[in-house]
Amino acid sequence: MKQMDRRLLILMRLREETPVRASDLAQDCECSVRTVYRDIDALCQAGVPVASMPGEGYRLVPGYHLPPIAFAAEEAVQILLGIDLALGLGTMAQRDAARSAAAKVDAVLLPETREAVARLRERIRASPQIAGELSPHLPLLQEAVVGDRVVRLRYHSYEPDRVTKRDVEAHLLVFYSGDWHLIGYCRLREDVRDFRAGRIESARLLDETFVRRKIDDGYDPGDMEIEVRIWIDERAARWAREDLAFGFVSEEPADGGFVFTFRVRDVPRLLPWIFSRGAAARVLSPPELVQRLREEARALVGRYPDA
Structure with missing residues (x-):
């Protein structure tokens, strides 16, 4: 913990009604008791009236008030x-x-x-979950994003299924769909790309920095290239809404169900979501996605030959 943060925490603890022992402050601040003594002495020299109560601990002198932070x-x-x-x-x-x-x-x-x-x-509680394990590369990615650094990745692409080396200008870290995603300019593809942290096999921070690009729209569903339209029957639509795939744009009623519209960079990333709907889903467009579904369905049937 930095010195300023440590002293602020000590000051806040000293505001409590009951005295606080130096050993408790040391535990809270993850430092030695000797460091706590030095910090308290520094606060006193700065004009903060700290009272030492033998056998009990420290507290602010009664009547001394810091400017209140009035959180409701x-x-x-x-x-x-x-x-x-x-x-x-x-x-x-x-x-x-x-x-x-x-x-x-x-x-x-x-x-x-x-x-x-x-x-x-x-x-009222919040219990977020990450799909799989938290990427060990997250601290490095965060450092790259904050410092405008180029990061070298070995990345396992979903389609095609292979590992490639990428030099990426790290712009944003975004959490969605159960994992952290690095949004950055990929020099291999010469375009903005979305890298799922869980698919990064290795990451190395390069010494090179970059001038930030305006890439806010680079991962916005409205700017993706391929429009996908999927009909979902009425009963299954409510469950589909609870688990919308990335790239969702809109939905509209049609023929006893709803047509969900997505915009994506590549259609294979929607395959798991479509298959999870089972027979309640029917792809309306594009034709290449319909063909890909046929191929996947044939392969799936082939896994279960008649006895």
């Missing part, structure tokens, strides 16, 4: 729910940072607000 209970819950999401989607270091942030939020709440927040959090 609902505001605090939303912040803490966001932190819960970070706990579920981040690396170990990111989870530690999230826990530290949660402690800081809790420390500045008024007692009555803290009680209301505790009640709300018992009833």
